[in-house]
Amino acid sequence: MKNASLILNVVLTIAVAVLYYLHFKGAQPESAAPVATTPADAKGKSIVYVNVDSLLTKYEYFKDTQKVLESKRFQLENDLASKGRNLQNKVTFFQQRAATMTQEQGRATEAALQKEQQDILAYRERAAQSLAGEEQAKNKQLYDQIYDYLKKINGQNKYEFVLGYTKGGGILFADSSVDQTKAVLDGLNKEYAAKQTKK
Template identity: 85%
Template sequence: MKNASLILNVVLTIAVAILYYLHFKDQQPAGASVSAKPAEAKGRAIVYVNVDSLLTKYDFFKDTQKVLESKRFQLENELATKGRNLQNKVAFFQQRAPTMTQEQGRATEASLQKEQQDILAYRERAAQNLAAEEQTKNKQLYDQIYDYLKKVNAQNKYEFVLGYTKGGGILFADPAADQTKAILDGLNKEYQPKETKKK
């Protein structure tokens, strides 16, 4: 009984394989031409730029970062100096407090509190100004990159130029589509004449 069932299964499997072959044998050339069409169709021109490399090697960005770092450093030094001066005044006040009248003590204390508030207000204003300047520089950076890509794309006709960063939204990028070096070279070439005119 088992042998009859096994023989029947083998015969049915062979019959299904023959029917499958006969059914798809005639349609194979049509399927081959359909699969050839996408190979002939031109895909969208998509390239990418490595944003990390662009930022670390673009001269405008490097120069901007140097200027902003210098301003941050100057601000920190200025605030540290003002803070030390205030601490010295407070220490001097504490030494002289026992010899002062109550009215003189209150006046000096109010003066020191006002100076402390002025330093805090100055730090806040300076930090806001520095943040606004950084935002302006970032906008200039974006505009320069966008304008350059727009100009270059008149010849290349890319549909998309993506910004790639490791760990960003693009999980994989084919190195053949990497245009970072070409775009970076072009941006630096355009930036250099602007810098020499300033000097």
């Protein structure tokens, strides 16, 4: 959960930087004449924040994704435990029958058991890498969904920044009057629910 929170913080920071760049990229002066700015013209747009912890615990897409990944982790652990028990049974059987085997049979069985153990370790490594890759892809999808939603709701440049707030994170204080967590969560969950009903 801490890892996902850190990833989401990084993602939101990048999203804010991109929105900031896009906003000021299009703001080129039309004439070469200097424009006098009054204090009212210099006033910036709103800066709001989203509580990342709440976003992660209440966004239905994230919760569903975590359930799927947790289920896959559980299946992998069960599969590895089953393979480990099967190997242990073979080792026990080998130890019981070792006295009745020839040296050649003993060496061949021992080599086969060692190869099976190496195969299990290699399988565990591949499965763990595959699961980590899938988790990374899901985190990217999460980032993309949040970024796209923030970009869409900020289509009229209401916000200059949308910060990701996490207790103990980089933002030491955030005024609750600029907390947009509920609005963003409601919008994200509404879009996710609409996508789920289309499936």
